[in-house]
Amino acid sequence: MYKPIDAQFQARAMRTGTVAWLLQRLSGIFLTVYLIIHIIVIGNSVRGEDAFDDLLGIFENPLMLVLDAGLVGVVAFHALNGIRLIFFDLAIGLRYQKVLFWMAFIVALGVFIGSAVAVRNIIVD
């Protein structure tokens, strides 16, 4: 996890491991920003039932619901790739790191597609 400082500024070949590392960081930053917004939005409960439901109403349109499905997909990728990283710390599976990344990516893509189908069913309903 800890790399030499100068290694950060060298041109790095975008091989599978680097892509996995970068996606884990980017999804982590994205999810942390989402988390803070999520806590603020849900904290709106202090203003009472009507104010809370009015605010959540903003997110009740098809575009937001599709973005919700995307969020679930990003969470799934971060979680599955996170399991991959825990295994590596335990010296398990490093030799399969590329195929494990693609497994995490494809399963996460499946979770996104499944969520998008669920969203479609809600909208069409």
Add this chain to the structure above:
Amino acid sequence: MAQVELEEKVREAPTPVAGPSFWPWFLQRVTGAALLILLTLHIVVNHIFNIAEVEDDTLPGLVVYKDVADRFETPAYWVLAVLLLAFVLFHGLNGIRNILLDYGLRGTGDRIVIGALLGVGMAAFTFGIIGLAAFIA
């Protein structure tokens, strides 16, 4: 194969000791693994098991205040919510520090970042608890 050698190196490396850099690393993994279960429950509970019947809901199946309030009558949902809030805040904010450490953050700068992230974390935790308590008030 480079990865096979790396695996050997990781396996032969001394067991991490409980020093100052051990606990953030260890807790990042523990909270990460726990969040896998807690977040799955959170998403499934909120988007599949909605219990309130709201007549004027334009899109059925979405979360409304009453869903959460009804659910919070069961203490287990409170435990889930508070654990989620604490774990996800630690995991997210410690993750931000990990990224900064990768870019060479050390010493005084690190202490300032730790202080700032602790401040943000505790403020968000307090705000979150107040928000959750509002559902059972």
